[in-house]
Amino acid sequence: MKLHLNLTVETENSPSPPPSPRPISASPTEHIPATNNWLKRGLTTSTVILTFLILFPPTNLWLKSTPVAKILQGKPPTYTGKIVFPLKGLNAQTAKVTDVPNSPRPLGCKANCRMHAGTDYGYTGDILSVLDGTISEVKPDSPVGGIVGVESGKYTIRYVHLNRDSVRKWKIGQPVQAGELLGIVRETFAGSSGAHPHIELYENGKLSDIRQLIGGI
Ligand SMILES: [Zn+2]
Numbered sequence: 001m002k003l004h005l006n007l008t009v010e011t012e013n014s015p016s017p018p019p020s021p022r023p024i025s026a027s028p029t030e031h032i033p034a035t036n037n038w039l040k041r042g043l044t045t046s047t048v049i050l051t052f053l054i055l056f057p058p059t060n061l062w063l064k065s066t067p068v069a070k071i072l073q074g075k076p077p078t079y080t081g082k083i084v085f086p087l088k089g090l091n092a093q094t095a096k097v098t099d100v101p102n103s104p105r106p107l108g109c110k111a112n113c114r115m116h117a118g119t120d121y122g123y124t125g126d127i128l129s130v131l132d133g134t135i136s137e138v139k140p141d142s143p144v145g146g147i148v149g150v151e152s153g154k155y156t157i158r159y160v161h162l163n164r165d166s167v168r169k170w171k172i173g174q175p176v177q178a179g180e181l182l183g184i185v186r187e188t189f190a191g192s193s194g195a196h197p198h199i200e201l202y203e204n205g206k207l208s209d210i211r212q213l214i215g216g217i
Contacts, residue, residue, distance in 0.1 A: 079153045081132040082178040085214050086159070086199060088126035092215030096122040098196060101209050118160060118198040119210045124185045127159050127197055128178075130213060135174040140164045144198075145189055148182045157210065160198040161189055 085091050099120035104113035129150055136156060137149025146162035148170055162183030176182070189195035201210040211217040 079131060079155055081152070083213055084128050084130055084179040086128050086130050086182075086210075087121055087123045087197065088128055090123065092211070095216065097211070097216060098122045099198075101200070101207060117207055118158070118200040120193075120196050120198050123197055124187050124195050126184055127162060127182050129176045129180045129182050130157055130178060130199075130210065131155060132178050133157075133176050135170050135172055135176060138167060138170045138172060140168045146183055150176050150182070154204045155213070156202040156205075158200040158202075159183060160200065161185060161196060163189065 085095070087095050097119060099116055099118075101115075101117055101119060103116045105116050106113075131150065131152035133150040133152030133155075135148065136151040137147060137158065139147040141164060144160055146164045146167035147158060147160050148162060148167050149156060149158045159182050163186045166183040166186075170182075185195055185197045187195050199210045201208045201213060203212075209217065
């Protein structure tokens with residue numbers, strides 16, 4: 001408390017001194033170079049910052065604010081392109097579905113079942129891309145035959161049990177059009193369940209049924 005009072009007294013008794021008068025420059029010639037130095041320093045700093053921004057532009061910030069970036073970073077909410085039935089020469093009415101998603105594997109199992117993810121068709125022949133899209137998966141040598149995946153906005157479609165050599169031509173990132181030949185299911189396929197196409201549809205990463213797109217449910 002004593003200290004506080006002392007301090008108060010000191011403050012009251014010792015008003016802050018008036019600001020000391022600005023020292024007058026000895027001569028105008030001494031003052032001008034000082035201003036020039038300050039300006040030069042400011043200009044140099046600006047130049048460095050500008051050069052840095054030009055060399056290392058804040059790409060992410062600029063991309064986020066442009067429509068192009070929206071297309072690149074976000075998937076289109078809906079697919080508005082063409083839809084083609086994947087089995088050449090057939091349609092939802094004439095194609096024979098032999099198995100559906102979510103059925104247990106092995107067939108008739110009671111325990112430790114796996115889930116069947118695709119729709120199977122009784123068919124051999126050309127397999128066409130259902131949608132326009134981009135190749136997102138190429139596995140010619142998978143244990144279940146050739147696999148090609150196509151991503152189309154929120155949809156990803158996997159075409160499985162294709163002839164291995166028929167899918168080797170594809171590369172990840174290649175564009176594909178609806179109706180384009182993706183691969184072939186040949187009679188010679190050595191899979192345990194015989195030659196047939198197995199097609200999986202994922203919508204926003206969630207397993208769906210290709211028949212939601214091409215009909216037949
Ligand atoms: Zn299957």
